[in-house]
Amino acid sequence: MTVKEIFNSMSYGPAPESRTEAMAWITQNAPFGHWINGKFTDPADGFATKNPATGTQLAQVTQGTAADIDAAVKAARKAQPKWARLPGHKRAAYLYALARLVQKHSRLLAVTETLDNGKPIREARDIDIPLVARHFYYHAGLAQLLTSEQPEMEPLGVCGAVIPWNFPLLMLAWKVAPALAAGNTVVLKPAEYTPLTALLFAQISREAGLPPGVLNVVTGDGATGAALVDHADVNKIAFTGSTEVGRKIRAATAGTGKALTLELGGKSPYIVFDDADLDSAVEGLVDAIWFNGGQVCCAGSRLLVQEGVAERFHAKLRARMDGLRIGDPMDKCIDVGAVVDPVQLAQITAMVDASAGEKYQIPCPEGCFYPPTLITGLGAADPLMQEEIFGPVLVSMTFRTPAEAVELANNTRYGLAASIWTETLNLALDMAPKVKAGVIWINGSNMFDAAAGFGGVRESGFGREGGWEGLLAYLRPKGTARALRPVAAMAEPATPEVSGLDRTAKLYIGGKQARPDGGYSRAVWSSKGKLLGHTGLGNRKDIRNAVEAAHSAKGWGNASAHLRAQILYYIAENLSARADEFATRLKDMTGKSGTDEVEASIARLFSYAAWADKFDGAVKSVPIRGVAMAMNEPCGVIGAICPDEAPLLGMISLMAPAIAMGNTCVLVPSQAYPLAATDFYQVLDTSDVPAGVVNIVTGPHEELAKPLAAHLGVDAMWCFGAKPLSEVVEREAAGNLKRTWVNNGLATDWTNAEGRPFLRAATEVKTIWVPYGE
Ligand code: NAI
Numbered sequence: 102m103t104v105k106e107i108f109n110s111m112s113y114g115p116a117p118e119s120r121t122e123a124m125a126w127i128t129q130n131a132p133f134g135h136w137i138n139g140k141f142t143d144p145a146d147g148f149a150t151k152n153p154a155t156g157t158q159l160a161q162v163t164q165g166t167a168a169d170i171d172a173a174v175k176a177a178r179k180a181q182p183k184w185a186r187l188p189g190h191k192r193a194a195y196l197y198a199l200a201r202l203v204q205k206h207s208r209l210l211a212v213t214e215t216l217d218n219g220k221p222i223r224e225a226r227d228i229d230i231p232l233v234a235r236h237f238y239y240h241a242g243l244a245q246l247l248t249s250e251q252p253e254m255e256p257l258g259v260c261g262a263v264i265p266w267n268f269p270l271l272m273l274a275w276k277v278a279p280a281l282a283a284g285n286t287v288v289l290k291p292a293e294y295t296p297l298t299a300l301l302f303a304q305i306s307r308e309a310g311l312p313p314g315v316l317n318v319v320t321g322d323g324a325t326g327a328a329l330v331d332h333a334d335v336n337k338i339a340f341t342g343s344t345e346v347g348r349k350i351r352a353a354t355a356g357t358g359k360a361l362t363l364e365l366g367g368k369s370p371y372i373v374f375d376d377a378d379l380d381s382a383v384e385g386l387v388d389a390i391w392f393n394g395g396q397v398c399c400a401g402s403r404l405l406v407q408e409g410v411a412e413r414f415h416a417k418l419r420a421r422m423d424g425l426r427i428g429d430p431m432d433k434c435i436d437v438g439a440v441v442d443p444v445q446l447a448q449i450t451a452m453v454d455a456s457a458g459e460k461y462q463i464p465c466p467e468g469c470f471y472p473p474t475l476i477t478g479l480g481a482a483d484p485l486m487q488e489e490i491f492g493p494v495l496v497s498m499t500f501r502t503p504a505e506a507v508e509l510a511n512n513t514r515y516g517l518a519a520s521i522w523t524e525t526l527n528l529a530l531d532m533a534p535k536v537k538a539g540v541i542w543i544n545g546s547n548m549f550d551a552a553a554g555f556g557g558v559r560e561s562g563f564g565r566e567g568g569w570e571g572l573l574a575y576l577r578p579k580g581t582a583r584a585l586r587p588v589a590a591m592a593e594p595a596t597p598e599v600s601g602l603d604r605t606a607k608l609y610i611g612g613k614q615a616r617p618d619g620g621y622s623r624a625v626w627s628s629k630g631k632l633l634g635h636t637g638l639g640n641r642k643d644i645r646n647a648v649e650a651a652h653s654a655k656g657w658g659n660a661s662a663h664l665r666a667q668i669l670y671y672i673a674e675n676l677s678a679r680a681d682e683f684a685t686r687l688k689d690m691t692g693k694s695g696t697d698e699v700e701a702s703i704a705r706l707f708s709y710a711a712w713a714d715k716f717d718g719a720v721k722s723v724p725i726r727g728v729a730m731a732m733n734e735p736c737g738v739i740g741a742i743c744p745d746e747a748p749l750l751g752m753i754s755l756m757a758p759a760i761a762m763g764n765t766c767v768l769v770p771s772q773a774y775p776l777a778a779t780d781f782y783q784v785l786d787t788s789d790v791p792a793g794v795v796n797i798v799t800g801p802h803e804e805l806a807k808p809l810a811a812h813l814g815v816d817a818m819w820c821f822g823a824k825p826l827s828e829v830v831e832r833e834a835a836g837n838l839k840r841t842w843v844n845n846g847l848a849t850d851w852t853n854a855e856g857r858p859f860l861r862a863a864t865e866v867k868t869i870w871v872p873y874g875e
Pocket residue numbers: 263264265266267290291292293321322323324325326327328330341342343344346347349350364365366367397398445448489490491
């Protein structure tokens with residue numbers, strides 16, 4: 102071959118990475134037990150973990166039993182108080198040591214990762230492992246600053262982490278680094294296909310002097326994961342994996358009081374406008390869908406390209422695909438490695454084979470490999486346009502206008518990430534808030550950093566990893582709350598005092614008073630046995646109507662924060678004008694003076710009027726040519742079961758942060774004392790609150806909590822009612838994986854219940870990566 106021919110074909114020989122060191126480590130330690138309390142347990146019955154590129158066994162690992170999980174949780178529990186008591190600087194020093202050791206052992210970790218997972222060594226070496234080190238460095242910093250920056254917070258206790266196989270060590274880092282920084286201890290269950298780097302990392306943690314029990318690793322399959330999720334002495338579950346398993350975990354943890362974050366699947370749109378730099382967009386797409394063979398939760402797997410350039414773009418893309426090298430992941434020149442397991446390969450193959458679209462594929466070696474694939478000619482509802490394939494398969498559709506692009510982008514049950522390609526920055530910044538996703542990359546894709554929050558909305562899960570927002574998911578407010586005392590409505594007296602006209606307060610839906618669908622009401626008695634009036638008993642249909650009204654008022658989220666503040670002030674002003682009347686009403690219903698509660702309610706409205714334009718986002722210092730903006734976006738429609746113990750203040754404490762942040766809401770007010778809420782809608786009516794922004798459905802909490810929490814049109818659900826309701830709400834929320842915030846039957850001090858925790862619950866952080874500077 103002449104030099105000219107070589108230049109023309111750009112063919113080059115293999116450049117294999119050595120596997121010697123990694124295989125030596127494996128041989129030395131296999132068969133593997135678990136890592137519990139700072140050492141390996143004796144290996145027991147288990148399964149083989151294989152190199153997917155060759156199909157050969159790498160090592161035998163142990164299938165974790167419930168007893169193994171219990172031993173690990175006990176070790177973690179024992180180690181936790183001392184770990185949490187360490188000064189932040191000491192924990193920072195451990196995390197720093199871990200970061201340094203990851204760097205020191207980076208080649209061994211990268212090679213072991215590639216052997217176990219099948220990803221190209223180039224990616225493991227240049228992306229996964231450096232990001233792991235960066236994560237520990239960053240969290241060493243958070244540990245150092247924690248006490249001064251979050252003085253009111255404390256660790257949760259023992260955290261269970263269940264992670265997938267696509268980024269085995271990086272997902273470990275995403276869970277372990279914040280958990281340890283916050284003062285928690287961890288039991289980690291790696292994926293069954295890829296347990297090796299977690300075990301290697303655990304062993305390395307001994308070099309960092311990490312105290313025994315602080316980090317424990319139990320290997321096994323889904324049953325082991327389920328045992329960890331179900332363990333009674335775990336305070337939090339952090340999960341990354343499929344939406345299906347995420348849903349099971351949501352249901353399994355309902356009502357247990359365990360904190361939960363879920364990072365689930367996606368079908369992320371990759372939007373290319375006709376003015377985009379098409380060659381860069383093609384390069385970006387290679388990263389978006391062929392990075393890690395498309396086995397990436399936020400893979401840009403759904404190409405949406407503007408009609409005028411579609412043909413040209415597809416042609417460029419096909420030409421680029423022809424140049425992709427697929428094969429031995431240990432070869433440093435390989436672009437696409439092996440699929441993690443034949444089971445996953447069979448799944449990808451079946452999904453693509455069942456599709457009628459036009460397919461373009463490049464040649465692919467025999468074995469556990471799947472060719473990079475482009476599929477065109479599909480409709481928006483086609484299964485491949487909707488379902489996560491989790492392989493190197495890109496589906497493509499065209500659009501004409503930006504509005505259509507938004508519609509197509511959001512035509513999915515997921516909401517993890519999106520890429521937007523255009524040279525018109527205004528267009529990109531107009532699109533970014535409209536696309537429903539936790540992360541937006543402008544003229545880029547798959548950018549990650551420890552400082553920038555990562556996570557989804559909708560069925561892509563909830564919670565953020567990275568940044569302060571990620572750390573907060575491993576903390577809770579200091580102090581112990583007392584159990585909530587049940588509050589019963591005043592009973593009908595033996596000799597009721599009934600006088601005056603009958604007054605039956607209706608529901609408040611879409612800015613209008615609405616008769617309850619069922620046509621039933623109940624009497625509300627004063628503490629002195631006087632009939633105060635009747636309230637409607639709402640049902641499932643009323644909830645549906647209220648959610649619909651809340652949906653049609655979603656434009657509230659686009660109103661300026663200044664306007665929202667003004668309206669909150671106006672509500673406060675109008676409540677103040679009727680303060681005596683409300684105080685009397687509260688006194689009649691509860692038998693206690695209502696003056697303070699009304700005053701506190703007015704002050705609370707002022708607080709959130711103040712916060713409306715001050716709960717700022719952030720610009721994150723990410724180590725790339727660009728910035729990552731963290732924007733606080735409204736969740737959407739928030740459903741709330743309001744407390745009984747503070748009928749007016751409790752309801753306002755939930756409504757005000759929700760609407761201040763641009764949400765609309767459906768409130769189920771105090772069941773025992775509902776009349777403060779029904780009086781309150783007259784205040785709303787006179788305060789310029791747009792119809793549908795606040796909806797009020799009175800009635801029994803047990804009956805209304807279920808349809809409200811299950812409603813697919815509700816984006817977040819809060820519950821401050823009696824204890825059993827927390828479980829109902831969390832279980833029902835599993836349907837569309839909406840975020841929940843429940844009291845677990847603990848009392849809230851409503852006099853002081855305001856500020857950031859409420860604002861955080863009312864918002865989702867959207868991270869928008871924007872090119873910036875040189
Ligand atoms: P998976 O969701 O079943 O597994 C993820 C982790 O959860 C593993 O450690 C597994 O052992 C554990 N697990 C499974 N069932 C469990 C249960 N009932 N309770 C607790 N833990 C449990 O994902 P899998 O089977 O590996 O892949 C299936 C599909 O999931 C993929 O084809 C892909 O579509 C999606 N997936 C998405 C990921 C993401 O990052 N979003 C990662 C991995 C898979």
